[in-house]
Amino acid sequence: MTIEGKLALPVENVRFTRNIADALIQLMRLSNFYALDLQQAWTDLLEEGYASLNNETIVAIMKATIRQNQERRALD
Known part of the structure; x- marks a missing residue:
């Protein structure tokens, strides 16, 4: 949202790629937990x-x- 100008934070404070990777890891953990x-x-x-x-x-x-x-x- 910061990159798109919808959230007032300096862009350099955004770790967009890292946040997406973290979300992906959490989804993988959930899928493993529920055997999906x-x-x-x-x-x-x-x-x-x-x-x-x-x-x-x-x-x-x-x-x-x-x-x-x-x-x-x-x-x-």
Whole structure:
């Protein structure tokens, strides 16, 4: 949020990459604790995503969302 200017902290105090890595480690620990198969979950997620790309309604919604986000950024 600091990098995007939404949080008032000096950018040099942000350890963005480190924080993401920490979150990833915590997710891996949780998945191990609950015996979750993250690799299979990732594969399933990708397959669902590819399947939804064949759905014209979903593709239209995604395009509209991207367009709205681009318009908002242009106004900022």
